[in-house]
Amino acid sequence: MSIVDQMIKGEDFTPSEIRFIESKFKTVSFKKGDVILKAGDQTTHQYYVHDGCLRTFFIDYSGKEHTLQFAVKDWWISDYTAFFDQENAILTIECLEEAILYKVFRKDLELIYKEIPKVETYFRKKLEKAFSSFQNRILSNLANPAKARYLDFITTYPDIEAKIKNYHIASYLGITTESLSRIRKELVNH
Amino acid sequence: MSIVDQMIKGEDFTPSEIRFIESKFKTVSFKKGDVILKAGDQTTHQYYVHDGCLRTFFIDYSGKEHTLQFAVKDWWISDYTAFFDQENAILTIECLEEAILYKVFRKDLELIYKEIPKVETYFRKKLEKAFSSFQNRILSNLANPAKARYLDFITTYPDIEAKIKNYHIASYLGITTESLSRIRKELVNH
DNA sequence: CGAAAATTTGACATGACTCAACTGGAGTGG
DNA sequence: CCACTCCAGTTGAGTCATGTCAAATTTTCG
Numbered sequence: 414m415s416i417v418d419q420m421i422k423g424e425d426f427t428p429s430e431i432r433f434i435e436s437k438f439k440t441v442s443f444k445k446g447d448v449i450l451k452a453g454d455q456t457t458h459q460y461y462v463h464d465g466c467l468r469t470f471f472i473d474y475s476g477k478e479h480t481l482q483f484a485v486k487d488w489w490i491s492d493y494t495a496f497f498d499q500e501n502a503i504l505t506i507e508c509l510e511e512a513i514l515y516k517v518f519r520k521d522l523e524l525i526y527k528e529i530p531k532v533e534t535y536f537r538k539k540l541e542k543a544f545s546s547f548q549n550r551i552l553s554n555l556a557n558p559a560k561a562r563y564l565d566f567i568t569t570y571p572d573i574e575a576k577i578k579n580y581h582i583a584s585y586l587g588i589t590t591e592s593l594s595r596i597r598k599e600l601v602n603h
Numbered sequence: 604m605s606i607v608d609q610m611i612k613g614e615d616f617t618p619s620e621i622r623f624i625e626s627k628f629k630t631v632s633f634k635k636g637d638v639i640l641k642a643g644d645q646t647t648h649q650y651y652v653h654d655g656c657l658r659t660f661f662i663d664y665s666g667k668e669h670t671l672q673f674a675v676k677d678w679w680i681s682d683y684t685a686f687f688d689q690e691n692a693i694l695t696i697e698c699l700e701e702a703i704l705y706k707v708f709r710k711d712l713e714l715i716y717k718e719i720p721k722v723e724t725y726f727r728k729k730l731e732k733a734f735s736s737f738q739n740r741i742l743s744n745l746a747n748p749a750k751a752r753y754l755d756f757i758t759t760y761p762d763i764e765a766k767i768k769n770y771h772i773a774s775y776l777g778i779t780t781e782s783l784s785r786i787r788k789e790l791v792n793h
Numbered sequence: 794c795g796a797a798a799a800t801t802t803g804a805c806a807t808g809a810c811t812c813a814a815c816t817g818g819a820g821t822g823g
Numbered sequence: 824c825c826a827c828t829c830c831a832g833t834t835g836a837g838t839c840a841t842g843t844c845a846a847a848t849t850t851t852c853g
Contacts, residue, residue, distance in 0.1 A: 473746035481742060494738050497731040503742075530720055537727045541687040544730060547737040548684050552671060552693075554744050555777045556663035559841080578799070587745045592841055594801050749809080768831070782809055784833050 416515060419487075420461045421535055430529055437521035443508040450506040456495035458516045462488050465512025466576040469504040470584065480585040483509075483573045489539065510576050559588045560596050606705060609677075610651045611725055620719055627711035633657075633698040640696040646685035648706045652678050655702025656766040659694040660774065670775040673699075673763045679729065700766050749778045750786050 416438060417431045426434070443449055443465070450456060452472060460467075462484045469492060470480045481504060484490035492504035496519055517525075526533035553562055563586055567574045574582070583593040607616060607624045616624070633639055633655070640646060642662060650657075652674045659682060660670045671694060674680035682694035686709055707715075716723035743752055753776055757764045764772070773783040 471742045471746060477746070479742060479745040481738065493731070494735040497728075497735055526724070530723075533720075533723065533727065534716070537723065537730065538687075540727065540730050540734060541683070544734050544737065545684040545687055547734065547741060548671065550741055551737060551744070552661045552669060554741070555669040556661060556667070580799070589842060590800070591802085591843085595841090598801080770831075779810060780832070781811085781834085785809090788833080 419463070420515065421532060424531055424535055426529070433528060434525055434532070437525060438515045438517050440513065441516055442511070442513045444511055445508055447508040448505060449508060449514075450492060450502050450504070452502050452505045454502050456492045456500070456502040457518050457520075459489060459491040459493075459496055459519070459522065460484075460506075460514040460516045462486055462490060463513040463515060465508065465514070466510035466573070467506055467508055467512055467514075468577070468581060469506050471504055478584050479587070480581055483570070483577065483581070483585070485573055485576065493543075509581070554587065559586055559592060560599070562586050563593065563596055564600075609653070610705065611722060614721055614725055616719070623718060624715055624722070627715060628705045628707050630703065631706055632701070632703045634701055635698055637698040638695060639698060639704075640682060640692050640694070642692050642695045644692050646682045646690075646692040647708050647710075649679060649681040649683075649686055649709070649712065650674075650696075651705040651707075652676055652680060653703040653705060655698065655704075656700035656763070657696055657698055657702055657704075658767070658771060659696050661694055668774050669777070670771055673760070673767065673771075673775070675763055675766065683733075699771070744777065749776055749782060750789070752776050753783065753786055754790075 415431055415435065417426060417434045420438075421434075438461075440463075441460075449460070449467065450458075464486050467484045467490055468480050469482055469484075469490060470478045472478055482490070490506060492502040492506065494500075495502045495504070499519065522536075526536070553565060557565070563582070566582060566586065579593055579597075580590045583590045586593065588596075605621055605625065606628060607621045610628075611624075628651075630653075631650075639650070639657065640648075654676050657674045657680055658670050659672055659674075659680060660668045662668055672680070680696060682692040682696065684690075685692045685694070689709065712726075716726070743755060747755070753772070756772060756776065769783055769787075770780040773780045776783065778786075
Protein backbone atom coordinates (compact mmCIF):
# COMPACT_ATOMS: atom_id res chain seq x y z
CA MET A 414 0.00 0.00 0.00
CA SER A 415 1.40 3.35 -1.00
CA ILE A 416 1.67 6.33 1.31
CA VAL A 417 -1.06 7.94 -0.74
CA ASP A 418 -3.51 5.08 -0.28
CA GLN A 419 -2.80 5.21 3.43
CA MET A 420 -3.45 8.93 3.72
CA ILE A 421 -6.23 9.39 1.23
CA LYS A 422 -8.55 6.48 1.64
CA GLY A 423 -11.30 5.37 -0.68
CA GLU A 424 -10.03 7.23 -3.72
CA ASP A 425 -8.50 5.66 -6.80
CA PHE A 426 -5.45 7.25 -8.31
CA THR A 427 -3.45 6.60 -11.45
CA PRO A 428 0.22 5.73 -10.97
CA SER A 429 1.21 9.16 -12.22
CA GLU A 430 -1.14 10.85 -9.76
CA ILE A 431 0.34 8.78 -6.95
CA ARG A 432 3.86 9.76 -8.05
CA PHE A 433 2.82 13.40 -8.17
CA ILE A 434 1.25 13.38 -4.71
CA GLU A 435 4.08 11.39 -3.13
CA SER A 436 6.65 13.76 -4.58
CA LYS A 437 5.12 16.51 -2.45
CA PHE A 438 5.28 14.61 0.83
CA LYS A 439 8.34 14.15 2.99
CA THR A 440 8.77 11.60 5.76
CA VAL A 441 10.06 12.95 9.07
CA SER A 442 10.46 11.34 12.46
CA PHE A 443 10.57 12.67 15.98
CA LYS A 444 11.39 11.46 19.43
CA LYS A 445 9.33 11.83 22.57
CA GLY A 446 9.59 15.38 23.84
CA ASP A 447 10.56 16.88 20.48
CA VAL A 448 8.85 20.08 19.47
CA ILE A 449 7.73 19.89 15.85
CA LEU A 450 6.39 23.42 15.72
CA LYS A 451 6.76 26.24 18.20
CA ALA A 452 4.27 29.04 18.82
CA GLY A 453 5.55 32.08 16.95
CA ASP A 454 7.22 30.10 14.17
CA GLN A 455 5.98 30.12 10.62
CA THR A 456 3.54 27.32 9.94
CA THR A 457 3.76 26.00 6.44
CA HIS A 458 3.21 22.31 6.97
CA GLN A 459 0.46 19.90 7.64
CA TYR A 460 1.38 16.47 9.02
CA TYR A 461 -0.09 13.02 8.57
CA VAL A 462 0.69 10.69 11.47
CA HIS A 463 1.93 7.37 10.17
CA ASP A 464 2.70 6.32 13.72
CA GLY A 465 3.26 7.75 17.18
CA CYS A 466 1.43 10.32 19.26
CA LEU A 467 1.44 14.13 19.24
CA ARG A 468 -0.48 16.99 20.71
CA THR A 469 -1.03 20.66 19.92
CA PHE A 470 -1.31 23.10 22.78
CA PHE A 471 -1.70 26.76 23.48
CA ILE A 472 0.20 28.67 26.15
CA ASP A 473 -1.90 31.38 27.78
CA TYR A 474 -0.97 34.73 29.32
CA SER A 475 -0.23 33.08 32.66
CA GLY A 476 1.96 30.38 31.17
CA LYS A 477 -0.57 27.58 31.47
CA GLU A 478 -0.77 25.01 28.66
CA HIS A 479 -4.10 24.10 27.09
CA THR A 480 -4.22 21.07 24.85
CA LEU A 481 -6.25 21.57 21.69
CA GLN A 482 -5.88 18.12 20.25
CA PHE A 483 -4.05 14.85 20.18
CA ALA A 484 -3.10 12.93 17.08
CA VAL A 485 -2.32 9.26 16.72
CA LYS A 486 -1.92 6.93 13.75
CA ASP A 487 -3.89 8.09 10.73
CA TRP A 488 -4.71 11.58 12.02
CA TRP A 489 -3.70 14.86 10.44
CA ILE A 490 -2.25 17.58 12.60
CA SER A 491 -1.09 21.18 12.30
CA ASP A 492 -1.79 24.59 13.69
CA TYR A 493 -4.60 24.95 11.21
CA THR A 494 -5.46 28.51 12.06
CA ALA A 495 -1.94 29.50 11.15
CA PHE A 496 -1.66 26.97 8.32
CA PHE A 497 -4.82 28.23 6.62
CA ASP A 498 -4.24 31.92 7.16
CA GLN A 499 -0.53 31.69 6.46
CA GLU A 500 0.31 33.36 9.73
CA ASN A 501 2.68 32.51 12.53
CA ALA A 502 1.76 29.64 14.80
CA ILE A 503 -0.08 30.24 18.03
CA LEU A 504 0.07 26.55 18.90
CA THR A 505 2.97 24.31 19.72
CA ILE A 506 3.11 20.78 18.37
CA GLU A 507 4.85 18.35 20.67
CA CYS A 508 5.76 14.72 20.20
CA LEU A 509 4.41 12.54 23.02
CA GLU A 510 5.58 9.20 21.63
CA GLU A 511 8.17 8.43 18.96
CA ALA A 512 6.51 9.41 15.70
CA ILE A 513 6.82 9.03 11.96
CA LEU A 514 5.03 11.74 10.03
CA TYR A 515 4.47 12.66 6.41
CA LYS A 516 4.56 16.39 5.94
CA VAL A 517 3.36 18.58 3.12
CA PHE A 518 3.67 22.30 2.38
CA ARG A 519 0.52 24.38 2.18
CA LYS A 520 1.56 25.50 -1.30
CA ASP A 521 2.12 21.95 -2.48
CA LEU A 522 -1.21 20.85 -1.10
CA GLU A 523 -2.89 23.64 -3.05
CA LEU A 524 -0.99 22.45 -6.11
CA ILE A 525 -2.29 18.93 -5.60
CA TYR A 526 -5.83 20.30 -5.19
CA LYS A 527 -5.50 22.06 -8.52
CA GLU A 528 -4.09 19.06 -10.38
CA ILE A 529 -6.33 16.43 -8.80
CA PRO A 530 -9.67 17.96 -7.74
CA LYS A 531 -10.86 14.83 -5.98
CA VAL A 532 -8.10 15.38 -3.44
CA GLU A 533 -9.59 18.79 -2.70
CA THR A 534 -12.99 17.17 -2.25
CA TYR A 535 -11.44 14.55 0.01
CA PHE A 536 -9.81 17.17 2.21
CA ARG A 537 -12.91 19.31 2.19
CA LYS A 538 -14.82 16.38 3.64
CA LYS A 539 -12.06 15.75 6.19
CA LEU A 540 -12.34 19.38 7.18
CA GLU A 541 -16.10 19.05 7.52
CA LYS A 542 -15.57 16.19 9.98
CA ALA A 543 -12.97 18.14 11.90
CA PHE A 544 -15.29 21.13 12.01
CA SER A 545 -18.07 18.93 13.37
CA SER A 546 -15.88 17.52 16.05
CA PHE A 547 -14.83 21.01 17.14
CA GLN A 548 -18.49 21.99 17.24
CA ASN A 549 -19.22 19.02 19.47
CA ARG A 550 -16.29 19.88 21.69
CA ILE A 551 -17.62 23.41 22.17
CA LEU A 552 -21.09 22.13 22.96
CA SER A 553 -19.76 19.51 25.32
CA ASN A 554 -17.68 22.13 27.15
CA LEU A 555 -20.78 24.29 27.49
CA ALA A 556 -23.21 21.55 28.42
CA ASN A 557 -21.33 18.91 30.39
CA PRO A 558 -19.55 18.94 33.73
CA ALA A 559 -15.94 17.82 33.89
CA LYS A 560 -16.75 14.26 34.97
CA ALA A 561 -18.96 13.66 31.94
CA ARG A 562 -16.39 15.16 29.61
CA TYR A 563 -13.72 12.90 31.07
CA LEU A 564 -15.87 9.81 30.58
CA ASP A 565 -16.64 10.96 27.05
CA PHE A 566 -12.99 11.35 26.29
CA ILE A 567 -11.84 7.98 27.55
CA THR A 568 -14.67 6.12 25.87
CA THR A 569 -14.33 7.97 22.57
CA TYR A 570 -10.53 7.84 22.43
CA PRO A 571 -9.31 4.81 24.41
CA ASP A 572 -6.39 4.51 21.98
CA ILE A 573 -5.27 8.03 22.80
CA GLU A 574 -5.82 7.62 26.53
CA ALA A 575 -3.47 4.66 26.47
CA LYS A 576 -0.61 6.78 25.19
CA ILE A 577 -0.84 9.96 27.21
CA LYS A 578 -0.46 11.22 30.77
CA ASN A 579 -3.42 12.23 32.88
CA TYR A 580 -2.18 15.79 33.03
CA HIS A 581 -2.51 15.95 29.28
CA ILE A 582 -6.11 14.82 29.54
CA ALA A 583 -6.71 17.44 32.23
CA SER A 584 -5.28 20.17 30.04
CA TYR A 585 -7.51 18.97 27.19
CA LEU A 586 -10.61 18.95 29.39
CA GLY A 587 -9.82 22.36 30.83
CA ILE A 588 -9.35 21.27 34.43
CA THR A 589 -6.37 20.90 36.76
CA THR A 590 -4.60 17.59 37.35
CA GLU A 591 -5.82 17.71 40.95
CA SER A 592 -9.43 17.97 39.85
CA LEU A 593 -9.00 15.14 37.37
CA SER A 594 -7.46 13.05 40.10
CA ARG A 595 -10.50 13.66 42.32
CA ILE A 596 -12.88 12.83 39.48
CA ARG A 597 -11.04 9.58 38.88
CA LYS A 598 -11.21 8.75 42.57
CA GLU A 599 -14.97 9.29 42.59
CA LEU A 600 -15.37 7.04 39.58
CA VAL A 601 -13.47 4.22 41.24
CA ASN A 602 -15.66 4.46 44.36
CA HIS A 603 -18.76 4.38 42.13
CA MET B 604 -25.35 43.00 -7.68
CA SER B 605 -26.68 39.47 -8.02
CA ILE B 606 -27.40 37.17 -5.10
CA VAL B 607 -24.39 35.13 -6.16
CA ASP B 608 -21.99 38.08 -6.08
CA GLN B 609 -23.31 38.89 -2.63
CA MET B 610 -22.82 35.38 -1.29
CA ILE B 611 -19.67 34.36 -3.09
CA LYS B 612 -17.39 37.34 -3.07
CA GLY B 613 -14.27 37.86 -5.11
CA GLU B 614 -15.06 35.25 -7.74
CA ASP B 615 -16.02 35.95 -11.35
CA PHE B 616 -18.82 33.97 -12.88
CA THR B 617 -20.27 33.77 -16.35
CA PRO B 618 -23.96 34.66 -16.72
CA SER B 619 -24.81 31.01 -17.19
CA GLU B 620 -22.92 30.04 -14.04
CA ILE B 621 -24.78 32.72 -12.14
CA ARG B 622 -28.10 31.45 -13.49
CA PHE B 623 -27.14 27.91 -12.52
CA ILE B 624 -26.16 28.83 -8.98
CA GLU B 625 -29.16 31.11 -8.45
CA SER B 626 -31.52 28.40 -9.63
CA LYS B 627 -30.42 26.31 -6.64
CA PHE B 628 -31.08 29.00 -4.04
CA LYS B 629 -34.44 29.94 -2.62
CA THR B 630 -35.28 33.08 -0.67
CA VAL B 631 -37.11 32.59 2.61
CA SER B 632 -38.03 35.00 5.36
CA PHE B 633 -38.75 34.61 9.05
CA LYS B 634 -40.12 36.65 11.88
CA LYS B 635 -38.61 37.13 15.32
CA GLY B 636 -39.16 34.01 17.38
CA ASP B 637 -39.59 31.69 14.40
CA VAL B 638 -37.80 28.37 14.53
CA ILE B 639 -36.09 27.66 11.21
CA LEU B 640 -34.83 24.24 12.19
CA LYS B 641 -35.64 22.13 15.21
CA ALA B 642 -33.36 19.62 16.91
CA GLY B 643 -34.36 16.18 15.69
CA ASP B 644 -35.51 17.36 12.26
CA GLN B 645 -33.70 16.46 9.10
CA THR B 646 -31.13 19.06 8.14
CA THR B 647 -30.74 19.44 4.44
CA HIS B 648 -30.22 23.16 4.09
CA GLN B 649 -27.55 25.72 4.58
CA TYR B 650 -28.62 29.35 4.88
CA TYR B 651 -27.04 32.61 3.81
CA VAL B 652 -28.22 35.58 5.85
CA HIS B 653 -29.17 38.44 3.58
CA ASP B 654 -30.48 40.35 6.56
CA GLY B 655 -31.63 39.84 10.15
CA CYS B 656 -30.23 37.91 13.08
CA LEU B 657 -30.33 34.23 14.02
CA ARG B 658 -28.73 31.86 16.46
CA THR B 659 -28.13 28.12 16.72
CA PHE B 660 -28.38 26.49 20.10
CA PHE B 661 -28.19 23.13 21.76
CA ILE B 662 -30.55 21.90 24.46
CA ASP B 663 -28.80 19.73 27.04
CA TYR B 664 -30.07 16.86 29.20
CA SER B 665 -31.30 19.27 31.85
CA GLY B 666 -33.16 21.47 29.38
CA LYS B 667 -30.63 24.31 29.38
CA GLU B 668 -29.92 26.09 26.11
CA HIS B 669 -26.36 26.65 24.92
CA THR B 670 -25.81 29.03 22.05
CA LEU B 671 -23.31 27.79 19.50
CA GLN B 672 -23.36 30.75 17.18
CA PHE B 673 -25.08 33.87 16.01
CA ALA B 674 -25.47 34.92 12.39
CA VAL B 675 -26.10 38.37 11.00
CA LYS B 676 -25.94 39.85 7.51
CA ASP B 677 -23.53 37.99 5.25
CA TRP B 678 -23.02 34.99 7.50
CA TRP B 679 -23.81 31.38 6.65
CA ILE B 680 -25.66 29.27 9.15
CA SER B 681 -26.84 25.69 9.59
CA ASP B 682 -26.44 22.75 11.91
CA TYR B 683 -23.25 21.83 10.08
CA THR B 684 -22.61 18.62 11.94
CA ALA B 685 -25.95 17.36 10.74
CA PHE B 686 -25.71 19.08 7.36
CA PHE B 687 -22.35 17.50 6.57
CA ASP B 688 -23.07 14.06 7.93
CA GLN B 689 -26.63 14.02 6.61
CA GLU B 690 -28.03 13.21 9.99
CA ASN B 691 -30.81 14.70 12.06
CA ALA B 692 -30.24 18.08 13.63
CA ILE B 693 -28.97 18.36 17.19
CA LEU B 694 -29.17 22.14 17.04
CA THR B 695 -32.14 24.46 16.79
CA ILE B 696 -31.98 27.54 14.58
CA GLU B 697 -34.02 30.43 15.90
CA CYS B 698 -34.75 33.80 14.38
CA LEU B 699 -33.85 36.65 16.74
CA GLU B 700 -34.68 39.49 14.39
CA GLU B 701 -36.80 39.52 11.21
CA ALA B 702 -34.64 37.79 8.62
CA ILE B 703 -34.32 37.21 4.90
CA LEU B 704 -32.30 34.12 4.03
CA TYR B 705 -31.16 32.32 0.91
CA LYS B 706 -31.26 28.58 1.40
CA VAL B 707 -29.65 25.78 -0.54
CA PHE B 708 -29.91 21.99 -0.34
CA ARG B 709 -26.82 19.99 0.49
CA LYS B 710 -27.29 17.98 -2.70
CA ASP B 711 -27.59 21.11 -4.82
CA LEU B 712 -24.49 22.59 -3.25
CA GLU B 713 -22.58 19.42 -4.10
CA LEU B 714 -23.92 19.76 -7.65
CA ILE B 715 -22.65 23.32 -7.84
CA TYR B 716 -19.25 22.18 -6.53
CA LYS B 717 -19.07 19.61 -9.30
CA GLU B 718 -20.09 22.00 -12.06
CA ILE B 719 -18.08 24.98 -10.88
CA PRO B 720 -15.00 23.86 -8.92
CA LYS B 721 -14.04 27.36 -7.87
CA VAL B 722 -17.18 27.41 -5.75
CA GLU B 723 -15.92 24.35 -3.94
CA THR B 724 -12.60 26.09 -3.37
CA TYR B 725 -14.43 29.18 -2.14
CA PHE B 726 -16.46 27.17 0.36
CA ARG B 727 -13.46 25.16 1.40
CA LYS B 728 -11.74 28.41 2.34
CA LYS B 729 -14.86 29.61 4.16
CA LEU B 730 -14.84 26.35 6.08
CA GLU B 731 -11.17 26.83 6.93
CA LYS B 732 -12.04 30.21 8.45
CA ALA B 733 -14.97 28.76 10.36
CA PHE B 734 -12.75 25.94 11.60
CA SER B 735 -10.19 28.49 12.80
CA SER B 736 -12.78 30.47 14.64
CA PHE B 737 -14.06 27.34 16.39
CA GLN B 738 -10.49 26.51 17.33
CA ASN B 739 -10.08 29.95 18.84
CA ARG B 740 -13.36 29.62 20.68
CA ILE B 741 -12.20 26.35 22.25
CA LEU B 742 -8.87 27.86 23.25
CA SER B 743 -10.52 30.96 24.63
CA ASN B 744 -12.92 28.84 26.68
CA LEU B 745 -9.97 26.90 28.06
CA ALA B 746 -7.67 29.83 28.66
CA ASN B 747 -9.79 32.84 29.57
CA PRO B 748 -12.09 33.56 32.48
CA ALA B 749 -15.65 34.62 31.75
CA LYS B 750 -14.96 38.35 32.05
CA ALA B 751 -12.28 38.24 29.38
CA ARG B 752 -14.47 36.15 27.09
CA TYR B 753 -17.29 38.65 27.49
CA LEU B 754 -15.02 41.58 26.61
CA ASP B 755 -13.71 39.61 23.66
CA PHE B 756 -17.20 38.97 22.43
CA ILE B 757 -18.46 42.52 22.61
CA THR B 758 -15.36 43.97 20.99
CA THR B 759 -15.20 41.34 18.25
CA TYR B 760 -18.92 41.36 17.47
CA PRO B 761 -20.38 44.76 18.38
CA ASP B 762 -22.86 44.39 15.52
CA ILE B 763 -24.18 41.17 16.99
CA GLU B 764 -24.23 42.51 20.55
CA ALA B 765 -26.46 45.33 19.34
CA LYS B 766 -29.13 42.88 18.18
CA ILE B 767 -29.31 40.32 20.96
CA LYS B 768 -30.28 40.02 24.62
CA ASN B 769 -27.73 39.61 27.36
CA TYR B 770 -29.05 36.18 28.21
CA HIS B 771 -28.13 35.08 24.72
CA ILE B 772 -24.60 36.30 25.27
CA ALA B 773 -24.50 34.45 28.59
CA SER B 774 -25.61 31.22 26.94
CA TYR B 775 -22.92 31.71 24.28
CA LEU B 776 -20.23 32.33 26.90
CA GLY B 777 -21.32 29.37 28.98
CA ILE B 778 -22.37 31.30 32.08
CA THR B 779 -25.70 32.22 33.69
CA THR B 780 -27.44 35.55 33.16
CA GLU B 781 -26.80 36.31 36.82
CA SER B 782 -23.06 35.84 36.43
CA LEU B 783 -23.02 37.98 33.31
CA SER B 784 -24.92 40.67 35.15
CA ARG B 785 -22.30 40.65 37.90
CA ILE B 786 -19.47 40.79 35.39
CA ARG B 787 -21.09 43.77 33.71
CA LYS B 788 -21.49 45.50 37.05
CA GLU B 789 -17.80 45.02 37.82
CA LEU B 790 -16.87 46.46 34.45
CA VAL B 791 -18.94 49.59 35.05
CA ASN B 792 -17.31 50.15 38.46
CA HIS B 793 -13.88 49.70 36.81
C1' DC C 794 18.44 1.41 43.49
C1' DG C 795 17.59 6.20 43.40
C1' DA C 796 16.03 10.41 41.22
C1' DA C 797 12.68 12.59 38.68
C1' DA C 798 8.10 12.67 37.13
C1' DA C 799 3.32 11.86 37.83
C1' DT C 800 -0.41 11.43 40.74
C1' DT C 801 -2.90 11.88 44.91
C1' DT C 802 -4.38 14.11 49.11
C1' DG C 803 -5.58 17.86 52.38
C1' DA C 804 -6.83 22.53 53.62
C1' DC C 805 -8.52 26.47 52.09
C1' DA C 806 -9.98 30.14 48.62
C1' DT C 807 -12.78 31.56 44.91
C1' DG C 808 -15.64 31.88 40.96
C1' DA C 809 -19.80 30.55 39.29
C1' DC C 810 -24.42 28.45 40.19
C1' DT C 811 -29.11 28.20 42.28
C1' DC C 812 -33.07 30.06 43.96
C1' DA C 813 -35.77 33.73 45.28
C1' DA C 814 -36.89 38.38 45.39
C1' DC C 815 -36.78 42.82 43.48
C1' DT C 816 -36.31 46.68 39.91
C1' DG C 817 -37.26 48.98 35.80
C1' DG C 818 -38.98 49.46 31.25
C1' DA C 819 -42.16 48.34 27.32
C1' DG C 820 -46.40 47.42 25.86
C1' DT C 821 -51.50 46.79 26.56
C1' DG C 822 -56.03 47.76 27.65
C1' DG C 823 -59.55 49.81 30.49
C1' DC D 824 -53.24 58.36 31.30
C1' DC D 825 -52.89 55.12 34.75
C1' DA D 826 -52.83 50.23 36.27
C1' DC D 827 -51.31 45.94 34.99
C1' DT D 828 -48.46 42.53 33.14
C1' DC D 829 -44.53 40.69 31.08
C1' DC D 830 -39.85 40.43 30.27
C1' DA D 831 -35.04 41.43 30.99
C1' DG D 832 -31.90 42.40 34.11
C1' DT D 833 -30.11 42.89 38.85
C1' DT D 834 -29.22 41.74 43.62
C1' DG D 835 -28.60 38.87 47.84
C1' DA D 836 -27.71 34.60 50.41
C1' DG D 837 -26.19 30.24 50.52
C1' DT D 838 -24.00 26.19 48.09
C1' DC D 839 -20.98 23.69 45.18
C1' DA D 840 -17.50 22.66 41.86
C1' DT D 841 -13.14 23.63 40.82
C1' DG D 842 -8.83 26.12 41.67
C1' DT D 843 -4.50 26.96 44.49
C1' DC D 844 -0.76 25.68 47.15
C1' DA D 845 1.85 22.52 49.78
C1' DA D 846 2.98 18.03 50.95
C1' DA D 847 2.84 13.06 50.61
C1' DT D 848 2.78 9.06 47.83
C1' DT D 849 3.33 6.26 43.83
C1' DT D 850 5.20 5.27 39.35
C1' DT D 851 8.59 5.44 35.86
C1' DC D 852 12.88 4.83 34.13
C1' DG D 853 17.96 5.62 33.69
